[in-house]
Amino acid sequence: MRNIVNTLGCGRLQEHPKKSAVEFVVTNFWGIVEKIIPYFDKYPLCKEGLKMLDYKDFCKVVELIREEAHLTEEGLNKIRKIKSEMKIRRIRSAGENVNKSISVGIDTPGRIKAIFVYDSTTLRFSTIVYGYDRLAKLLGVHVNTARRAVKSGGVYANKYILSLSELDKENIETIKNNVKPRSTAVKVVHVYNKDKSVLLKTFPSVNAFMSFSKQSGYNVKLLCTTGTL
Numbered sequence: 001m002r003n004i005v006n007t008l009g010c011g012r013l014q015e016h017p018k019k020s021a022v023e024f025v026v027t028n029f030w031g032i033v034e035k036i037i038p039y040f041d042k043y044p045l046c047k048e049g050l051k052m053l054d055y056k057d058f059c060k061v062v063e064l065i066r067e068e069a070h071l072t073e074e075g076l077n078k079i080r081k082i083k084s085e086m087k088i089r090r091i092r093s094a095g096e097n098v099n100k101s102i103s104v105g106i107d108t109p110g111r112i113k114a115i116f117v118y119d120s121t122t123l124r125f126s127t128i129v130y131g132y133d134r135l136a137k138l139l140g141v142h143v144n145t146a147r148r149a150v151k152s153g154g155v156y157a158n159k160y161i162l163s164l165s166e167l168d169k170e171n172i173e174t175i176k177n178n179v180k181p182r183s184t185a186v187k188v189v190h191v192y193n194k195d196k197s198v199l200l201k202t203f204p205s206v207n208a209f210m211s212f213s214k215q216s217g218y219n220v221k222l223l224c225t226t227g228t229l
Contacts, residue, residue, distance in 0.1 A: 010035045032062060053089060057082050080125050084166065087128050088114055115150055118161040123172045126160075135162070141207050142217060155179045189224065 001022050005011050010031030014023045026032055037059060046052050061079050069075025115135050117126045129135045136146040139156065149156040154175060156162055161175055189209040191201045203209040210220055 008035045008039060033066060037062065054086055057086050084125065084128055113164060116163045116166055118167060118172055120155045120159055120161050120176055123169055142210055144217065
């Protein structure tokens with residue numbers, strides 16, 4: 001690893017003693033332009049496949065930064081698009097590997113959903129979340145609520161636009177304009193003792209109580225409406 005640093009004439013080693021691992025890190029932009037890219041152009045890791053596609057996209061981003069395109073909104077959007085395409089490619093590749101595992105009888109959790117998240121105010125791409133569990137953590141809701149939010153294809157909490165496919169600005173504007181304004185009352189959950197004489201705890205929302213009690217939405221609704229809580 002030290003020989004790599006000496007040969008390329010840039011970068012540094014970052015040690016991870018707990019993992020018994022070492023990383024070669026290059027943070028200097030011109031080191032990447034003048035040392036790293038010319039080296040891998042001459043000695044590519046592979047001629048085709050996922051790594052080569054990622055490398056080509058990496059070079060595209062470097063060229064955009066070199067031309068100072070990242071200083072403009074249009075340039076930043078190009079970089080975001082390239083980054084999202086790289087993530088999508090890896091997700092699709094993971095899905096193909098999952099399907100191959102199923103065909104040979106290996107137990108697997110199934111294909112992970114790639115969920116595109118956009119800011120409903122700025123209409124800009126925000127991030128890609130992998131799976132409904134992670135989306136639920138981002139939104140601060142139950143996983144079933146997150147799944148319904150994606151399938152509804154609209155604006156969630158007046159903040160997010162969620163989609164299972166990449167959207168352009170025109171699509172995002174159409175989705176936002178088609179959403180009818182509505183008010184959602186936050187339902188507070190009060191927990192009493194069995195005789196209902198002492199207030200034990202108050203939760204600011206149904207979701208907060210669900211997270212605490214590990215109960216499904218149906219069970220919480222049943223408990224609160226039948227008085228058996």
